[in-house]
Amino acid sequence: MDWFTFLVDCILPYISIPILVVGTIYRLWQWFRxxxxxxxxxxxxxxxxxxxxxxxxAEVFLFRTLFGSERAFWFIVWxxxxxxxxxxxxxxxxxxxxxxxxxxxxxxIPQVKNILFVIGxxxxxxxxxxxxxxxxxxxxVELRRMSFFxxxxxxxxxxxxxxxxxxxxxxxxxDMGAVARWGTGLMTFYPTPVGNMIFSIHFLFxxxxxxxxxxxxxxxPLGQIxxxxxxxxxxxxxxxxxxVK
Amino acid sequence: xxxQEPRGLLGGEQLPGQELPSNQCAEQPRKSxxxxxxxxxxxxxxxxxxxxxxKWFHELKQQFRSxxxxxxxxxxxxxxxxxxxxxxxxxxxxxxxxxxxxxxxxIYRNYFTVGGKLFGRLTGAEKLTDEMLELWFKYFYQCxxxxxxxxxxxxxxxxxxVTIAARQILTKLGxxxxxxxxxxxxxxxxxxxxxxxxxxxxDIVSFMEKELKEKTGKDILIPVxxxxxxxxxxxxxxxxFVTLDTLEGTALMFYAAGTNWTISTDIIETANFxxxxxxxxxxxxxxxxxxxxxxxxxxxxxxxxxxxxWRTWKMFTSRLSQAADLPIVHTIDECLRYIRENRxxxxxxxxxxxxxxxxxxxxxxxxxYIEQPRQLLRNLVDEKLFTETHPNRExxxxxxxxxxxxxxxxxxxxxxRAGLVKAQQIKATGAKWVVAPCAICKAELPRIAQHxxxxxxIHGMQDLVGYATVL
Numbered sequence: 250m251d252w253f254t255f256l257v258d259c260i261l262p263y264i265s266i267p268i269l270v271v272g273t274i275y276r277l278w279q280w281f282r283x284x285x286x287x288x289x290x291x292x293x294x295x296x297x298x299x300x301x302x303x304x305x306x307a308e309v310f311l312f313r314t315l316f317g318s319e320r321a322f323w324f325i326v327w328x329x330x331x332x333x334x335x336x337x338x339x340x341x342x343x344x345x346x347x348x349x350x351x352x353x354x355x356x357x358i359p360q361v362k363n364i365l366f367v368i369g370x371x372x373x374x375x376x377x378x379x380x381x382x383x384x385x386x387x388x389x390v391e392l393r394r395m396s397f398f399x400x401x402x403x404x405x406x407x408x409x410x411x412x413x414x415x416x417x418x419x420x421x422x423x424d425m426g427a428v429a430r431w432g433t434g435l436m437t438f439y440p441t442p443v444g445n446m447i448f449s450i451h452f453l454f455x456x457x458x459x460x461x462x463x464x465x466x467x468x469x470p471l472g473q474i475x476x477x478x479x480x481x482x483x484x485x486x487x488x489x490x491x492x493v494k
Numbered sequence: 495x496x497x498q499e500p501r502g503l504l505g506g507e508q509l510p511g512q513e514l515p516s517n518q519c520a521e522q523p524r525k526s527x528x529x530x531x532x533x534x535x536x537x538x539x540x541x542x543x544x545x546x547x548x549k550w551f552h553e554l555k556q557q558f559r560s561x562x563x564x565x566x567x568x569x570x571x572x573x574x575x576x577x578x579x580x581x582x583x584x585x586x587x588x589x590x591x592x593x594x595x596x597x598x599x600x601i602y603r604n605y606f607t608v609g610g611k612l613f614g615r616l617t618g619a620e621k622l623t624d625e626m627l628e629l630w631f632k633y634f635y636q637c638x639x640x641x642x643x644x645x646x647x648x649x650x651x652x653x654x655x656v657t658i659a660a661r662q663i664l665t666k667l668g669x670x671x672x673x674x675x676x677x678x679x680x681x682x683x684x685x686x687x688x689x690x691x692x693x694x695x696x697d698i699v700s701f702m703e704k705e706l707k708e709k710t711g712k713d714i715l716i717p718v719x720x721x722x723x724x725x726x727x728x729x730x731x732x733x734x735f736v737t738l739d740t741l742e743g744t745a746l747m748f749y750a751a752g753t754n755w756t757i758s759t760d761i762i763e764t765a766n767f768x769x770x771x772x773x774x775x776x777x778x779x780x781x782x783x784x785x786x787x788x789x790x791x792x793x794x795x796x797x798x799x800x801x802x803x804w805r806t807w808k809m810f811t812s813r814l815s816q817a818a819d820l821p822i823v824h825t826i827d828e829c830l831r832y833i834r835e836n837r838x839x840x841x842x843x844x845x846x847x848x849x850x851x852x853x854x855x856x857x858x859x860x861x862x863y864i865e866q867p868r869q870l871l872r873n874l875v876d877e878k879l880f881t882e883t884h885p886n887r888e889x890x891x892x893x894x895x896x897x898x899x900x901x902x903x904x905x906x907x908x909x910x911r912a913g914l915v916k917a918q919q920i921k922a923t924g925a926k927w928v929v930a931p932c933a934i935c936k937a938e939l940p941r942i943a944q945h946x947x948x949x950x951x952i953h954g955m956q957d958l959v960g961y962a963t964v965l
Contacts, residue, residue, distance in 0.1 A: 280566075283559040288809040289652065291644055292862050294890045308650075318646035319573050326571075326648075385572075392572040395593040397618035399609070400570050464609050469649060472567040476650045479560055 251442075257456070258263050258431060259450040265456035272463030273471070280475055292481040301481045308477055309470065329378035332371040336411075339368040340395040347429030372415035379408045410454035417447045518552055521908045522632050523671035523899075530788040531679050532772070537668030540624050547622060548605060549888055550663045555606065560655040565602045567649055568592055573652075574643040580636055581609050583912040588633045591643035591653045597629055598660050630727045631669050633659040636908070638899060639770070639802075640855035640892035658769070665771045667901055673901025677767045680777050685761040685782060686731035692759035698734045699757075714749045716741070719790065720756035726787045727757050727825075728797035730764050731934035737936050739953070740799060743960025747829055750963050751837040755796070760786040764803035765933060768948070780806060780814040787820055794821040796828050799954050801854030801921070801932040802896065808861050826931060833873055839964040840873050847951070848879045850925035852916075852939065853890035854932035864888060867931055867955060874958045881923040891915050893930065895938025909944040917946035931955035 264408070295301045307313040312330075316323045343365050349357045349417040383404050386392050417423050427443050462468060529537065538546060555562045574591040575581065581589040588594055596618065603610030603619035610619035620626070639654035664670070690698070690713035699716045706714040717723065725748070733741035745879075748755045761782050768776025787795050797807050806814075807822045832838045851871060857863035864887050871880060883890060894913040899905060920928055920943070928950050930936050939952045 280559060280563055283556060283562055285559045286557065286812055288871075289560055289655065290809060290860060290862065291641065291650055291652065292859050292864065294862050295908050312648060313647040314646070314648050314650065315573065318577070322571075322573065375510050386570075389572060389575075391587055391590050391593070392570065394572055395596055396614040397588065399613075399618065464607075466567075466569045469567060472563065474651050474729070475563050476567060479563065480650055 251444075254444055254446065254449040257453045258442040259435070261453075261456050262435055262440075265459040269459040269462060272460075273468075276463045276468060277471060277475075285479055289480055290468035291374075304481060305474060305477045309473055325378060325381060329375065329382075332374045332378070335368050336365050336375060337392045339371070340366060342368075343425055344429050344432055347425035348433065351426045351429055369418050372411055372418065375411045376408065376415065379404055379411065383408070392430060399465065403461070403465055406454060406458050406461065410451065410458060413447060413454060417445075417451055421445075421447055423448060503870070519904055523635050523673065524904050526670045526675035528671040528675065528679075529668050529670065531654075531675065531678060531682055531775075532665065532668070532670075534668050543624060543627055544622050547627060547663050547669055548601075550666045551601065551608070552775075554659045554662060556920040557895070558655065558659065560652060562658045563570060563594070564651045564653075564655055565599050567616050567651055568595065568599070568911065569649070574647055577643040579640075579642070579915040580638070580912045583914040584636075584680050584908070586636075587692060588629070589636060589923045591637075591647075594637060594727075595656045596599070596634050596653075597626065597633060598656055600781055601626065604637060611794045612955070627664070627669070627832055630660050631664055633675055634664070635671060635897075635899070635902075636912075637926050638855070638892045638896035638912075641859045642855065642889070642891065644779070645859050647886050654897075660913070661771050661775065671898065671902055671911070672769055674767055674771050674898040677765075677898070677901055678772070681767065681775075681779060682764060685786075686763040688731040688735060688763055688768065690731055690734060690762070695734065695757075695759050695762060702738060702742055702745070705738075706745060707927070710746075712749070712965055716744055716745050717756040720754075721790050722792075723754050723756040723790060724793050725755040725796050725828075726790055726792040726794075727755050727796045727798065728764050728783060729757065730763055730800050730803075731762050732933045732937060733798065737954055737957070739957040739960060740933075740936075741956075742826060743954070743956035743963075744798065746960045746963045746965070747825075747956070748788065748830065750839070750900070750965060751832040756790060758786040758790060758791070760789070764800035764807070766803050766806040767898055768855045769802055769806055776806065776810075777814050780811055782819045783807070784811070784815045791811065794823055796823050796825055798825055798929045799933055799936070799956060801856035801934060802860075803856075803933075804854075804863070805856040805860040824866075825956055826870050829956075830866065830870055833870075840959070840962040841964050842874060842876050842962060844961045845875045845927075845958050846879070847926040848881065848924065849927045849929055850881050850883050850920065850923040851876045851886070852883065852893065852920075852928055852930040852935055853887060854930065854935050855890075855892045855896055858888050858890060867929075870955060871929065871958075874955075874962050881925050883919045885919075885921055891919060893932075893935040894942065895934045900934045906941065910942065913942040913945070917942050917948060920948055920950060923945070926950060928952050929955055929958060 295304050312323060312327050315326060342361065346357065346361045346365065386396055386400065423445060428448065431441060431443045457466070500804065525537065527536070568899060570592055576592050578589055590599070600618050600620035601622045603617050604621055609617045634657045636654060637657040639657050641654045644650055644652040644654065677687045680687050683689065684691055696718055699718055703714065703716055727744060729744065766776055766779045768774070768779050783795065797804055804824055811822060817827055833840070849871070851867060893916060894909045900908060908922050928939060930939055930952055931954055936952050936954055943950050943952065
C-alpha cells in the first residue's frame with residue numbers, strides 16, 4: 250500500500266490545501282460582492298465600533314446567542330468547539346516538538362510531552378460529543394425530517410478524523426519526528442511519506458474536510474461573522490441604495 | 495398523518511378554544527385575481543411560472559446579500575424548532591423555521607450551487623415545480639416575519655429575509671393574497687389601508703373633535719393639511735374607525751404639550767404593506783410619506799403606532815427615499831420627550847386596570863424599541879399594576895397578525911391556532927389590559943382573546959397617554 254500513503258501524504262495535499270484556501274476566499278467573495286440595500290438590524294444593536302466588535306467576538310468565541318436561547322445545548326456545543334480548538338493546538342505543539350527533537354534535540358522541553366499527553370484525551374471527548382450530535386439528529390423527529398445526507402456527512406467525516414487520530418495517538422507508536430520531517434518536506438516541496446497507514450487514513454479524513462469545508466455547513470464560523478456584520482453595521486451597505494425593478 | 499395536539503407551552507395550561515377541527519389545516523389565504531396594481535392582467539399560467547420564478551430568484555440573490563448568506567448558512571442545529579409560534583400552535587413540520595426556509599433552500603441548491611448540481615438530493619436539492627410554488631404560497635404566508643427565530647438562532651439567520659424574498663417572487667408570478675392586494679390598492683388610491691377618502695377623513699376628524707370637546711370641555715383640534723406645522727403625525731387608518739382612542743390620545747398629548755401639529759390627507763397610514771409582498775409598493779408608500787411631509791413643510795414626522803411600519807420608516811427610509819434629513823420620531827419617543835421637558839402632566843390613577851405589555855415584533859427585534867415603551871408605561875400605570883409576559887422583550891411572541899395576515903379573514907382558524915402561545919402568555923399574566931403599541935397587534939389580539947375566551951381589553955399606548963393626560 251505504498252502508493253496509498255504516497256498519494257495521501259505527498260500528492261493530495263497539493264490539491265486539498267489550495268482548495269481550502271481558494272475556496273474560502275471564493276465563498277467570502279461570493280457573499281461580500283452582493284450589496285445589502287436595507288438596514289436589517291436585529292436587537293440588540295450596537296452603535297459603536299467597540300460595541301460591534303465586542304458583540305461579534307462574544308458570538309464567535311462564547312456563542313452568546315445560543316447561551317440565551319438553548320442553554321442545555323450550549324453546554325454541549327461550546328465545550329465541543331473548545332475541545333476541538335485545543336486538539337488542533339495540540340497538533341501544532343506536537344509538530345513543533347517533533348521538529349525540535351529532530352533538528353535541535355538540545356533545546357527540547359521535556360514537560361511539553363506531558364501537555365501533549367493530557368490534551369490528547371480531548372479526542373475522546375470530541376468523539377463523545379460527535380456521537381451525541383449524531384444521535385440527537387436521528388432521535389429528534391423534526392430535526393431528522395429536515396436533515397439531508399450532507400447534514401450527516403460533516404459529522405461522519407469528523408468522527409472518522411478524530412477516531413483515526415485517537416487510535417493513532419493512544420494505540421500505536423507513531424514517530425512524531427517522522428511526521429514533523431514530512432511536514433517540513435511538504436512545505437519545501439520535497440515531501441517524503443510518513444509511511445504509517447493509520448496516519449495516512451487520519452490525514453485523508455483531514456483533507457476530505459479541507460475540500461469539504463468551504464462548500465458545506467462547516468463554513469459556519471465565517472458565516473457567523475458575515476451574518477452578524479449584516480445586522481450590526483450600516484457602513485457595509487450598498488451606498489447606491491436599492492435598485493427596485 | 496395524525497396531528498398531536500399542542501401541549502401548553504407555559505405551565506401546560508390548556509385553553510378552551512384549543513380544540514379545533516382538523517380540516518382547518520387546509521385553510522390558506524385566497525389568491526387575488528385583480529392584479530392591475532402590479533401591471534398584470536392575470537396570474538401567470540402554470541407553464542410559465544417556473545422560468546419566471548427562477549429568473550427572479552437569481553435577480554434577488556444578486557441584490558440581497560442577506561438572502562444569499564442565510565440560504566447558505568443553516569447548520570440544521572434545531573434551536574429554531576420551538577422558537578416559532580406557528581410551529582408550536584400547528585405542529586406542522588413545515589412551520590419549523592429552518593424547514594420553511596428549506597422550501598427555498600432546496601431550489602437554491604439545485605439551480606445555484608455547485609454541490610447541489612453535482613450531488614442533487616444528497617444535499618437536499620430539488621427541482622422547482624408548480625407544487626413547490628404552491629407550498630411556497632402556503633407556508634411563506636404562514637410566516638409572520640416576526641424574526642423571533644432570527645433572534646434565537648445561534649447564527650442570527652433571518653427567516654423573514656427568506657420569506658420576504660419568496661413572497662417577492664410569488665408576487666412576480668401574480669400569486670398575492672387577496673387581503674394584502676386590497677390593502678395595497680387602497681393605499682395606492684387613498685393613502686391609507688382602509689380606503690378612506692379625504693372628505694371622510696375630515697368628517698371623522700370633526701366627529702372626534704366633538705367627542706373630545708364632550709369629554710374634556712376643551713377645544714382640542716386635529717388639524718388637517720396644515721402647512722408649516724412643526725409635526726406631521728402619521729397615524730394608522732384603523733385609528734379613524736376602530737381604535738379611536740389612540741388618535742384622540744395623541745391629539746390630547748399634542749394639545750397638552752402645545753405642539754403645532756397636523757395630519758395629511760395624502761397619507762394616514764403608518765403600516766407599509768409593501769414590505770410583505772413587493773418592494774416597489776414599499777418604496778411608493780415610503781415616498782408618499784416623505785412627499786407629504788415636504789409638501790406641508792414640517793420639521794419632523796411623528797409616526798403612529800405600527801410595528802412593521804416603524805421598522806420601515808426608521809430602518810429603511812434613508813435608503814428607500816434618500817430622506818436622511820427629515821427626522822422620523824415615534825409617538826413613544828415624542829411623549830417621553832414631553833415628559834422629560836415637563837410639557838405634559840400625566841395622572842397614573844386614570845389607568846387603574848392591571849396591565850401587561852405586548853412587544854410588537856418589529857419594534858422590539860427590528861428597531862430596538864424595548865426599554866422605551868416600558869419607560870413610558872411606568873409614567874402611565876402604577877408599577878404594582880404592571881406584569882411582564884413571559885417570555886418578554888426581544889423574546890416576546892408575535893400577535894399572529896404580522897406580515898399582512900391581519901387582512902386574511904379566510905385564514906382565521908389557522909391564525910387562532912398559531913395564536914395559542916400568545917393566548918397562554920396573556921392568560922398567565924392575569925392582566926385586564928394588554929397594551930400593544932401597534933395597529934396590527936390591536937386588530938389581531940382581540941380575535942385571539944375572543945377565540946380563547948380571554949377577559950382582556952387591548953389598548954394602544956397612546957390610549958393610555960390620552961386617559962392619563964392632565965389638561
